[in-house]
Amino acid sequence: MPVDLSTPRRRTDSERRQARGKLACLRCQRRKIRCDGDLPTCKNCRNAGAACKDGLSTRLNDLPRAEISSLKSRIAWLESIVRQRCPDVNLETGQPQQSINPAMLDMSTLEPSDGINTNFADAPQTITEPDIISQLPRPALEQVLTGNSASAHEIGMLSLGASQDSRYIGPSSGYFLARVMLSKGRDPISGTDMQNIYTDIPGELIESCTGPLPLPPKRLAQRMCDAFFEFIHPQYPILHYQTTLDAVKHIYQNDNAAPVITFQVFMVLAIGAIALSMRSKVRLPSDSYCLAALEVFSRINIENSMQGLQCLLLLSIFALHSPCTRFNVWYLNYQCLAAVLDLGLQRNITVESGISLLEQEMRTRIFWNCILLDRTVCTIMGRPIGLRDEACELRLPQEIEDAMLATPLQTSSSSTRTLGIAYSIHLFRATKINSEIKYVANSIVQEAPRYAYPPQTNIHGWQDNVLRQLDGWLANIPSDGQHPNEFMQLVCRLRYHGLCLLLLRPSPAIPKPTADALVRCQKSATESIKILDQMYRQNLLIHNWISLHGLVLSVLTLLYCVKAEPEVARATQPDTLMGTISSALGILSATGEHWAAAKKCRDILEDLAKSTVQWLQTQSAPSSHQQPVQLRSRPSRTRAQITDQEVRDGSEGVEVPLFDAMEMDSMLQPFDGLFSDGESVNIDVMMQSLFQDFIPTSGAG
Secondary structure, rough: HHHHHHHHHHHHHHHHHHHOOOOOOOOHHHHHHOOOOOOOOHHHHHHOOOOOOOOOHHHHOOHHHHHHHHHHHHHHHHHHHHHHOOOOOOOOOOOOHHHHHHHHOOOOHOOOOOOEEEEEOOOOOOOOOOOHHOOOOOHHHHHHHHOOOOHHHOOOOOOOOOOOOOOOOOOOOOOOHHHHHHHHOOOOOOOOOOOOOOOOOHHHEEOOOOOOOOOHHHHHHHHHHHHHHHHHHHOOOOOOOOHHHHHHHHHHOOOOHHHHHHHHHHEEEHHHHHHHHHHOOOOOOHHHHHHHHHHOOHOOOOOHHHHHHHHHHHHHHHHHHHHHHHHHHHHHHHHHHHHHHHHHOOOOOHHHHOOOOHHHHHHEEEEEHHHHHHHHHHHHOHHHHHOHHHHHHOOOOOOOOHHHOOOOOOOHHHHHHHOOOOHHHHHHHHHHHHHHHHHHHOOOOOOOOOOOOOOOOOOHHHHHHHHHOOOOOOOOOOOOOOHHHHHHHHHHHHHHHHHHHHOOOOOOOOOOOOHHHHHHOOOOHHHHHHHHHHHHHHHOOOOOHHHHHHHHHHHOOOHHHHHHHHHHHHHOOOOOOOOHHHHHHHHHHHOOOHHHHHHHHHHHHHHHHHHHHHHHHHHOOHHHHOOOOOOOOOOOOOHHOOOOOOHHHHHOOOOOEOHHHHHHHHHHHHOOOOOOOOOOOOOHHHHHHHHHHHOOOOOOO
């Protein structure tokens, strides 16, 4: 009899011990409330719509959270491959319609297991974005969308590259606008096609179907090297031409080349393959060459060597141009800046110190490459500048071609090749103007430190002075009649208009630009689109994160200026605006072949353009005389469908109507009440209000 009574007692104790093993989740622990331990989300967190994370106890290791997270991450990874390889496939089609607890779909409720994990992105950028909107409480989000003060500039957190750590983005970026725009409520998990995956080797930072590849045939390798030095080197003179050619010869003749030589050669092949692929419309395995380079990365002295810094810069350039990468460009940028300081490249050390002319010039060039990339990334992200101008001796490289810098042991085969160092130096000069705009116009705190630029008492006078500097920079773009470089001419002009947009758009220093500023801003936005369209038609456009960001921001700024400034609206013909927007949509369609996010972005911009053009027509003519709005947009075609003859002819696609007239009223609703007569509002607030219909709402709550 006692045995019969003790058996249930022991079973009850065992059950209690098992129940106590399931400690409360982290949120319930902090609030000191009872937690039912339900998976994947406890009842309290599910009702509150909060992330349910494991409590602080090692006894929860037996819970299957890590396994669930791993399975969901793998599903997201497989879906991302479908999105990247087949951007036309809509993964939402055919999704079960039964009611599902929204908390079950919230990836934030499942935290990845310990280990090295990285993210990838299909956007320009090789840039990734976290679920920003879900991180903001709903009242705070509504405050951002309806606010009319400069505090809206302080909103926005995202991750760049593979980072999971949110970073502040500010007014120079316009990227929070893109984040809101790309959401559109299609993906309940995230506004991007980025998800976590697990990796334990550096090679998983690159998405490749074939894995690392050996060296290609010499003839193909030479073409890749030529593409690198024709399109990438004039913008980023990271390497010395003849030294690189010697390294290529060496690696083909020796199986055991030094790791740094192997890495640099394979990275040149990888970046050159990207440029060559986009021009020839034939896919080359750039990702596989980068994987081959990464195999020797751990054996390179990165911290305190010039060659190591060159390797980091090559990785950064590859990340900006490749949709396959999951490199964190933000952290790469700061690694480069740290190496600059460790090597003392910010100091002007000349041949008088005993170094050769080649080393002097390469030190200066590499320094400016780091500064250029820092200003570019910080401007796009809206982040503070990493290494201020005041901390550096801003000497420029000498206008000496690589052939003249060759050592006596190197051959002179490069003596007849002009690599465009004059264009590189000119872009470096523009970087100094970029810095000033960031310091003065785009700084949230207008009280500058003593060592920085002096405070501007006449901000509009300062703006006019910077515009004159930019006009002078444009007039002095190098031009060589013997060796014309149309590609770099267009790159420099595009850089000019990009800086004009950065200067003239609403900013913390100038929240309400003058009418003249918005008129000129609209012209620069239009010219930026025209230049990109010209490069696309002439087969000179190398799609990358920077060009995609610049194109999207140009379209947004153009639409903003038309809506915000009556003078711009009166001077803009609907047909002209339609033609400009059509060019931009065509480029985005082509970019969508490389980044699937560009295709989604194109669809949203198309909707905005239709509404803006219709609004413009209603302002310029009676409604009884309205004609159906049609935008000419090139259809998205695969590389195999684009022939060289079509590229030379610059043939256009067919005209297609973009909307049904019955839907016009609903399309115009997002613009209702957006502007008052003659009012110029903050572009961030305006765009957030414009896209608020596209912001996915939280499933819980």
